[in-house]
Each structure stands twice: as C-alpha cells, then as structure tokens.
Amino acid sequence: MDKSSPAIPVTPDNAIVWQNNRLFLLDQRYLPHQTDFVELTSAQEVANAIRDMVVRGAPAIGITAAFGVVLAVMQAGDQWRSRIDEDIKTLAASRPTAVNLFWALERMKGKIDSFEGEQITHMLLNEAKVIHQEDIDANHKMGELGSALVEGKTCVITHCNAGALATGGYGTALGVVRSLHTNNKLEHLFADETRPWLQGSRLTAWELLQDKIPVSLLADGAAASLMSGGDIGWVIVGSDRIAANGDVANKIGTYSLAVAAKYHGVKVMVVAPTSTIDMKISCGKEIPIEVRESEELLYCGGKRVGASGATVWNPVFDITPASLVDAIVTERGVVISPNSEKMSKLMN
Ligand code: MRU
Numbered sequence: 001m002d003k004s005s006p007a008i009p010v011t012p013d014n015a016i017v018w019q020n021n022r023l024f025l026l027d028q029r030y031l032p033h034q035t036d037f038v039e040l041t042s043a044q045e046v047a048n049a050i051r052d053m054v055v056r057g058a059p060a061i062g063i064t065a066a067f068g069v070v071l072a073v074m075q076a077g078d079q080w081r082s083r084i085d086e087d088i089k090t091l092a093a094s095r096p097t098a099v100n101l102f103w104a105l106e107r108m109k110g111k112i113d114s115f116e117g118e119q120i121t122h123m124l125l126n127e128a129k130v131i132h133q134e135d136i137d138a139n140h141k142m143g144e145l146g147s148a149l150v151e152g153k154t155c156v157i158t159h160c161n162a163g164a165l166a167t168g169g170y171g172t173a174l175g176v177v178r179s180l181h182t183n184n185k186l187e188h189l190f191a192d193e194t195r196p197w198l199q200g201s202r203l204t205a206w207e208l209l210q211d212k213i214p215v216s217l218l219a220d221g222a223a224a225s226l227m228s229g230g231d232i233g234w235v236i237v238g239s240d241r242i243a244a245n246g247d248v249a250n251k252i253g254t255y256s257l258a259v260a261a262k263y264h265g266v267k268v269m270v271v272a273p274t275s276t277i278d279m280k281i282s283c284g285k286e287i288p289i290e291v292r293e294s295e296e297l298l299y300c301g302g303k304r305v306g307a308s309g310a311t312v313w314n315p316v317f318d319i320t321p322a323s324l325v326d327a328i329v330t331e332r333g334v335v336i337s338p339n340s341e342k343m344s345k346l347m348n
Helices: 043-051 058-092 099-113 120-149 173-182 199-210 220-228 254-264 340-347
Strands: 016-019 022-026 037-040 154-158 186-192 215-218 232-237 241-243 248-251 267-271 317-320 327-330 333-336
Touching (some): 016 058, 022 058, 058 099, 120 173, 120 327, 120 333, 154 173, 232 254, 254 267
Parallel strands (some): 186 215
Antiparallel strands (some): 022 037, 248 317, 327 333
16 A cells, blocks of 8 residues: 555545546545545555555445456456456455445446456446446435435434545435535534544544534534434434345444434434445344454554453444334435335335
8 A cells, every 4th residue: 555645635525536547545544634645556455445444434435346346457467367256355355344345346246247358447447437426426316315304404413424535425424414504404413423433523524624514523422412402303324234124234323323313303314325225134133243453442542541451342333223214315215214115115
C-alpha cells in the first residue's frame, strides 16, 4: 500500500477513486485529522485495506472489491485465468458481514465467466465503474424516497457512518439526511459517536459539516435519554445485510437504538440499496457477525484505556429484528413494517 498524494480533492464523495488506471482510497482510519490517499495495486492489498478499515461501509466495501478484481487481472497479466479464483477468495475473506462485498464479487465473477475475447481488463473495469455509478444513483433515489416518508420538520439520530464515505457517494442514511436538509425538513441531526471506531464522531460529523449540515455528537449511551425528551422523530441508519424477513444487521448499537426508539415512539428507518438484501438468508440469526480484535476496545487513540486483565467481547455488528423497523428504504421502493412477504415482493 503506497501513501502517495495524487491531486485528488479531499471530499467525502472521493473515498474511492479510479484515476489513470490506478485505485486510490481516502484513508478513513485517520479522518478527519489526516486526509491521505493510499494507492492499492493488488487483490491482497485491497483485502488488507478492507480488513484494516482504510475503506469501510457496506456499499463502499463492495465497490472497492470490484476494483480489486480489476487490479488482480492487471497484475496477473497473461496468467489471470489461473489466478483469479484465488484472488476473488482473498477479497471475499476480508470481512464477513456486509453482503455487498459478496454481491459485488459475484457480479464481477459473472462477467469473467461469460468472457470471450481479449479485453478482460477493459470489461472488468467497465463493470466496476457501473457498480460504483449505480450505487451513487441508488443513494440519490433513496434520499428522495426516505425524505418523503418524513412529515414536517424532524430531529434525527443516526448511528455509525452511512454516508458518502461508506458508499459510492451521497450515502444511504446520510443521503436521506442530505435530502431532508435540502427539502428544509431537517430540524437537527444527532450522530452517535459509535465506539470503538468512532465512525460517527470522526466520519459522519466530518462529511456533514463539509456540506454545512449542522450535527451534534452523542455518546452512544445518551440516545435513549435524548429520545425521552420527545423531540426526536426518526432514527435513520444504514445496513450491512438485510435478511429475507427484514431483520437488519448494522453497526453494533443499532439494536439498542431501535429498542429505545420503540419504547419512546420514535420511528426507525433503514436505508440500504438492494445489493444489501440477502434473500438467501431467512432471518437475522443466520447473518455472520464479525468479531474484531480486543485491542479495539482496550485502546483508544493509540492509548491503552482498558484495565489490564480485562477480557473483551467485540462484535462490531448486531441484528435489529424486523419488528422494530418502521421502514426499509431501497432504490426499488419502500417497505413499511417489513416482513418476509413484503421483502419477497420487493425483490421479485
Ligand atoms: O464497520 P463499518 O464501519 O464498515 O460499519 C459500517 C456500518 O455499519 C454502516 O452503517 C453500514 O455499512 C451501512 S453504510 C451505507
């Protein structure tokens, strides 16, 4: 992984950049205080970047992996046919929960399987760019659909970062927030800080402030108290995988937010493209939940904070049952009070 500084503007929409046949990622581990692009040149480097959180967020992981397949073929040259399956396996092993990763790799594999001719790199690059652009278009569509669900002006709580940085651009949950802001329907946005990676305080706050959308940070545990005041209308979040019955996997803490929302009569909107919906998985219990290293909790900002001797449980996603979700917003339409029947209707 090369830390070069290409002339790419540092904006949330430039988290994944293909430029002059090279792949650059805005390194999200150090935002907002450091704004470096890193260049990746192989499938292994892309897999490492996904695992190490250089790029994160379900759609962004899928798009990056698609470009990773292009790099794999470019690097292998004439040998690409004998190496590609292994490279795709390497990419697929990077993170387990976000289904967009496997969805994007399947799409690239489909192109490879049907390939006849000489321009494999050209064809795969084109597909990766289409995946990227489709995601941006889906986000704009979901932004409008989600905003239309909100009556009047509302205060919103979001969790993690489901914004431009986590997608091809514009964002899923934050796409709706952006649309609400544009339509003058956003009273105020509160963002959970999102321990331990602080996607809320580092990424969501940074990207919204770039767009001049005011944001207040909350410790994750403060959300229920905020809701009890009665001013919050909606919790709006993204997702890493949605099961066939509408159960939602998202950043750890989403479930407790949804439980608190139900108690306080606050509505819950999950915003995700159909590439996040896994119809092969019947319910949330079957979704693989990534458990990451203890160090992520024991240390904060490079400093040890956990008492020595303490053990750690660090699942980084949780499952919110469909019964706690008021609406799932996709680019194909909105599912109100999701269940298996409605999800199947959306996807068929
Ligand atoms: O661990 P992360 O930062 O990849 O987790 C990201 C999330 O949980 C997002 O909410 C989700 O991927 C949706 S992004 C549009």
